[in-house]
Amino acid sequence: MEYVNTVGLRLDGRRPNEIRQLRAEMSTLASADGSATFEMGNTKVLAAVYGPREASNRAQTDTSKATVRCEYSMAAFSSGERRRRGKSDRRATETSLAIANTLEQNILTELLPRTQIDIYVQVLQADGGMRCAAINAAFLALADAGVPMRDSVAACAAGYLDGTALLDLNYTEDGGGGPEVAVALQTGLHQVLMLQTDSKLSMEVFEEVVELASNGCRAVAEFLRTTLLAHVGRLSLATSIAKSEA
Amino acid sequence: MLQSKTFVKKTKRGKILKVVREHYLREDIYSGSPLDPECDPASFKLSPDAQRYIVLDTNVALHQMDFLEHAAVTDVVVPAIVLEEVRARNQSVFQRLKALTASDFKRFYVFANENHKDTYVKQDPGESPNDRNDRAIRRAAEWYSQRMPGKPILLLTDDAGNRTKAIEAGVEAMSCAAYARLREDVPELSDLVSAGLATQAEQREVGGGAGPKKKRRVFEDHKPLSEVTAGIKAGRYHQGTLRVSRFNPWEGYIACQSVEQEILLSGRGALNRAMDGDVVAVELLLEEQWRGPSAHLPTQAELDAADASEGEEEVLGEDGGAHIAQVDPGEHYPGVAGAAGGDDTSAARQPTGRVVGIIKRSWRTRGYCGSLQPPRVPGASHGPGTASVLVCPVERRYPFVRITTRQAATLSDKRIVVAIDAWDTDSLYPTGHYVRTLGAIGDKETETEVLLLENDINTAPFTPAVHACVPPLPWALGEAEAADPARADLRHLPVCSVDPPGCKDIDDALHVRRLAGGNLELGRRIDMLPKPLTEDICSLRSGVDRLAFSAIWEVTPDAQILSTRFTKSIIRSREALTYAEAQARIDDERLTDDVSCNLREMNRLAKILRARRSERGALSLASPEVKFEIDTETHDPLDVGMYQLRDTNQMVEEMMLLANCSVAEATLGAFPACSLLRRHPTPAPRQFEPLLRAAAAAGFAIDASSSKTLAASLDGAVRASDPYFNKLVRIMATRCMTQAVYFNSGELSVPEYHHYGLAAPLYTHFTSPIRRYADVVVHRVLMAALGLAPLPGSMRDRPRVADTVDNLNVRHKNAQLAGRASVELHTLIFFRGRTVVADARVTRVMRVRANGLLVFVPKYGIEGPVHLDDADRAGKEGVSSSAPAAVDSAPGAVPRFVYDEEKQTVSREDGGVAYTIFDTCAVTISVEETAGNRRVLALRLTDRAQLPDGERMG
Structure with a gap:
């Protein structure tokens, strides 16, 4: 398999430093406190946030700050007939923890003692880069729920195939056997919230890949910002209409 | 702009999957020509002064690579879809095409038509992928002509339908042959156009409805691939890689997992156009038609007769005579095949089959070396103009190749390279085209180049970047x-x-x-x-x-x-x-x-x-190595002799082994999964059979159950009267060995690391990084193991290491073969013009066959067949080995010999002479010129008493 062809294009026609097409929609679920769908190419993720609300388990209630929980799962239809993963999947559990951990660092949890925030992430369509798409979707859903946060969060992955660092791998490239590094950044504070990889890679390659993934994060953050602004614009418009009617 | 590609595919388990992939169309893809005002200067590649820009289609790229590589073909647009299709169909052509696109002076520009927003075409419902791709290529050509109205754009395609459609769309289109004719400035371009598909298509065009002259069918049609795969699945057919005998072009073997023994394919009909290295599907014959491998040495005369009759057959065929050209095995070449079928019933029969389909052709893209078949009428020469000639390949395992050339007259005394394009059922020979001339036949430089090429050794100089x-x-x-x-x-x-x-x-x-x-x-x-x-x-x-x-x-x-x-x-x-x-x-x-x-x-x-x-059981084996005294002026060999081994050789070797073993241990300790090691698999017991049989005939028992017992038995195989006997046995043992191979430690389990010959659990090559790449790799790993340098990333990439290892093994083997071929060539040059008699003290019988012996002359390291009937025809010496001689030598004309396989003895019926393995004998060595400009070293049994004193060697 040739992942980067002679003219420097990838299998789907992108250049190595390009991310897939991004789409997002906010407040997609009426019953949740906050919700969003986020798409990176053919990967589509739905996130719903409940809370901050009173902690359900009194014994585990943290008196000093809010508890952030995440449940990540893949819909049975998400990968077509490729493979089916249940909720008890250990990989899903691990991803849930990573998402909760990443976003908890960005939430001003100390403002919300004795509460709990539940984030539910469901992958509707899987085409690589689900973990990063889930973080981006969850961030939008948290913002939609009005949870106080320090900064905007954006996540993006990058890999290394055919001697080239590739941004935002899709499913085919993911199966290429090369290393993949997922990065989540607080783009305003320039803090790394998450940096994960399952493979061994040399220092030079690692630095190149992380640099590329960080650039990807910044591009995603820019998109998230415009999405949020558009959403807020729509909200204020709706409020002003409501006021004028009242 | 985003497009999505949807298609269904079948997984290995047979499930049908729907796959949806994104396909991005871009605006930043340029034409690569300075004539295009919108083109980004960074992507300029095509010359603005070119007469025309050529757009390729896939079949032209696949079949006309020699033509495209000619220096006169420049300024070519390669649509990305062509590159992609070529990659899927033929990896080696793909590499060559890639090299062309990288070259600065050929100016081949890859145009990413599939990702350009204006040239992307969607597959229409009901349209086949091939038609869609052709349309995409035409669309790209069209786009170029719209983009650069002043510059002629030429679509090069050998598909007439494609040409018509292109012309309808307003794009000029031509076949390669037509384009070559158009380029009158370079007449040799026509020779390079692959004859196969192009000419057929052209003939069909010219002939119109009537079609060309109806030709006889020589071969049976190959079964369609679907039927072949179904047959293999059902067990009716068997799949394997064909190996053709080095001495007999019409005898091949196939090893496949579905049949325990190797399958024998004997005769032109059974081989059905398959060539050495092809992956073929074979149908087994009925058991009563099975035969044994030939226990008979094909004589030079027989081979020549076969070669000569090949040409004649063609003549008859073209005359349209009532000759049936379908050659039944055993029927046509009494000399060669007769022995296999006729008097050989006692020999072990083995599964015999015939080829029903060719799954993968392995025609060499680098071509085959050969020379033109001399005209049949002596004195006649090839006339000017276009001529159809036969090329006789240097390697006997390949068939003759028919080519069309305008240079027949100048090529007749040259070694040339030809490539094979096609082999139709109505042709006795594959059709091909001329690629290049190597030089005069018999010239040392030329012949060396021939053997390098035949053994696939790259002699291209290092690039300036390396220097x-x-x-x-x-x-x-x-x-x-x-x-x-x-x-x-x-x-x-x-x-x-x-x-x-x-x-x-x-x-x-x-x-x-x-x-x-x-x-x-x-x-x-x-x-x-x-x-x-x-x-x-x-x-x-x-x-x-x-x-x-x-x-x-x-x-x-x-x-x-x-x-x-x-x-x-x-x-x-x-x-x-x-x-x-x-x-x-x-x-x-x-x-x-x-x-x-x-x-x-x-x-x-x-x-x-x-x-x-x-003591541990390491074998000390022997192989006949020779050295040449080379003339400093002419570089011709002056003398040949066995390489002398001294204590110091062994000392250096011992240190080398110690270093290699220690390094193997060190690297494996540090990187258990990615050390490059060398192993020597234990040979299968049946591989020792020839050795055991030979030793038994000589009265020695050899225990080959382990390397230790084998070493001991080899030490014991000594004849007091014959100091050289032990060495012979060792040489024979060497031949029973498997090939030692490089491997990546991560791919095998620890017990498999064993090196049989050295009786070492671990071994690698470390000591000669100057001349072996494997050692360089091992050096890098050792550096990393010592913490002096990071482990190179390429060593972590398992498929890449596997590729490297495979390549190392192939190159190692090729280098060995080329080394041997070079020794052969120098031996030939040494013996050219002289006839030497090697007497009984220095010549040994290594193998006994029904009609001859394989003898070994240690002094020159020569091993070759000797025919017993030759000895009896000593009086008729001087009869050159042409077709009439072959008739004389047919069985029956001379006293028959009786072959005793058990005792490895062959004796004359009248009890006159008998030869047993390891016996001594005297042979005359001389060089003979045979049909097709091959030179061979001929060995003839000589009665020592008949020799004049001066000719005897001391």
């Missing part, structure tokens, strides 16, 4: 290296190197030193590479400082290894010795200088190590 990495000469030790704390300064040690005489890449330097505790320190240094590197900088020449990698062992006086250390080092070799010089120093007791004492000490240790090794 740029090499430090300039004269090279001296830099301050930085000297100061490197990881580098041990060993310049004070009395190091010396021992190599063959005349060796330019000195790579074995040794030292030994007595340590305070009575222990000894033993060292071995090693240091590709472009010439300045191999012959100067890395060559451990005497008296100069050189950077090296040292393996240092601390050993007790009885050679028990206490510790091993590897280090980068700086050394200064005291002396560069040859094996002979080193031996002289060891032998001369009066010399007491450092180097001599060291050598003596080292020799002593080496002997202990060697003894210990053979």
Whole structure:
């Protein structure tokens, strides 16, 4: 398999430093406190946030700050007939923890003692880069729920195939056997919230890949910002209409 | 702009999947020509002054690569879809096409038509992928003509339908042959156009409805691939890679998993156009039609007769005579096939089959070396104009190739390269085209090039980029290296190197030193590479400082290894010795200088190590190595002789083995999953059969159950009266061995690492990085193991390591074959014009066959077939080996010989003469010119008494 062809294009026609097409929609679920769908190419993720609300388990209630929980799962239809993963999947559990951990660092949890925030992430369509798409979707859903946060969060992955660092791998490239590094950044504070990889890679390659993934994060953050602004614009418009009617 | 590609595919398990992939269309894809005002200057590739821009289609790229590589074909647009299709269909053509696109002066521009927003075409419902791709290529050509209205755009395609459609769309289109004719400035371009598909298509065009003259069918049609795969699944057919006998082009074997034994394919009809290396599907014949392999040596005359009749057959065929050209095995070549079928019923029969389909052709893209078949009527020459001629390949295992050329007259005494394009059912020979001329037949340079090409050895010079990495000469030790704390300064040690005489890449330097505790320190240094590197900088020449990698062992006086250390080092070799010089120093007791004492000490240790090794069961095998005395002026060989082995050779070898084993251990310890090692698989018991049978006939029992017992039996196989007997047995044992191979430690389990011949659990190649790439890889891994450098990323990439290892093994094998072929060539040159008689004291029978012997002449390292009937025809000497001679030699014309397989003896019916394996005999050696401009070394049995005294060798 040739992942980067002679003219420097990838299998789907992108250049190595390009991310897939991004789409997002906010407040997609009426019953949740906050919700969003986020798409990176053919990967589509739905996130719903409940809370901050009173902690359900009194014994585990943290008196000093809010508890952030995440449940990540893949819909049975998400990968077509490729493979089916249940909720008890250990990989899903691990991803849930990573998402909760990443976003908890960005939430001003100390403002919300004795509460709990539940984030539910469901992958509707899987085409690589689900973990990063889930973080981006969850961030939008948290913002939609009005949870106080320090900064905007954006996540993006990058890999290394055919001697080239590739941004935002899709499913085919993911199966290429090369290393993949997922990065989540607080783009305003320039803090790394998450940096994960399952493979061994040399220092030079690692630095190149992380640099590329960080650039990807910044591009995603820019998109998230415009999405949020558009959403807020729509909200204020709706409020002003409501006021004028009242 | 985003497009999505949806298609269904079947998984390996047979499930049907729907796959949806994104497909991005872009605006930043340019035409690559300065004539296009919108083109980004960075992507300029096509010349603005070109007469026209050519757009390729896939079939042209696949089949006309030799044509495209001609220097006159420039300014070509390669649509990305073509590149992609070529990659999927033929990897080697893809590499060549890629090289063309990378070349600056060929100006092949890859146009990413599939990702351009204006040239992307969507598959219409009901349209086949092929039609869609053709449309995409036409669309790209159209786009170019719209983009650059002033410049003619030419779509090059051999598909007439495609051309019509292109012309309808307003794009000029032409076939390769038509384009070659158009280019009157380069007449040789026409020769390079692949004949296969192009001419057929053209003929069809010209002939219209009536079609060309109806031709006879020579071969049966191949079954369609779907039927073949279904048949293989159902067990009706068997799949395997065809190996054709080196001596008999119409006998091949296939090893496949579905049948225990190898399947024999005998005769032109059974082979059904399959050639050596092809992956074929074979149908087994009924058991009563099975036959044994030929126990008969095909004689030169028979082979020539076969070659000659090949040509004739074609003539008859073209006359349209009532001749049936379908050749039944065993029927047509009484000499060759008759032996296989007729009197051989006693021989073991084996599964016999015929080819029903070819799954994968392995026609060499680099072509086949050969020469034009001389005209049948002596004196007649090829006339001017276009002629259809047969090319007789150098390697007998390949069939003749029919080519069309305008240069027949000039090529008749040349070695040329031809490529094969097609082989139709109505043609006795594959059709091909001329690629290039190598030089005059018989010329040493030409023939050397032939053997390099035949063995696939790349002799292209290093690129300037590689040379740029090499430090300039004269090279001296830099301050930085000297100061490197990881580098041990060993310049004070009395190091010396021992190599063959005349060796330019000195790579074995040794030292030994007595340590305070009575222990000894033993060292071995090693240091590709472009010439300045191999012959100067890395060559451990005497008296100069050189950077090296040292393996240092601390050993007790009885050679028990206490510790091993590897280090980068700086050394200064005291002396560069040859094996002979080193031996002289060891032998001369009066010399007491450092180097001599060291050598003596080292020799002593080496002997202990060697003894210990053979105790473990290491085999000491023999192979006939020869050396040539080369004339300094003409570079022609003056004399041939066996390579002489001295103690010092063994000493250096012992140190080398020690270093290699230690390094193998060290790298494996550090990187269990990615060390490059070398293993020698234990041969299967049946591989020893020839040896056991031969030894049994000579009255010795050989126990080959383990390397240790084998070593012991080999040591025991001694005839007091015959000092050379043991060596012969060892040579024979060597032939039973499997090939040692490189492998990646991660791919196999630990017990499989074993090196059978050396009886070592671990082994690798470390000591000759100047001349073997494997050693360079091992050096890098060892560096990483010592923490001196990071492990190269390529070693972590398992598929890539696997590729490297496969390539190493293939190259190693090819190098060996080429080495052998080169020895053969030099032997031929040596014997050209002289006839030598090797007498009974130096010539041995290595194998016995029904009608001949395989004899071995150790003095020259020659091994070859001798025909018993030749001996009886001694009186008729002088009859050249042409077709009439073949008739004379047919069985029955001379006293028959009886072959006893059990005793490995062949004796004349009347009891006159008998030859047994390991016997001595006398042969005459001379060079004979045979049909098709092949030169062969002919051996003939000679009655020693008949020789004039002067001709006898002492």
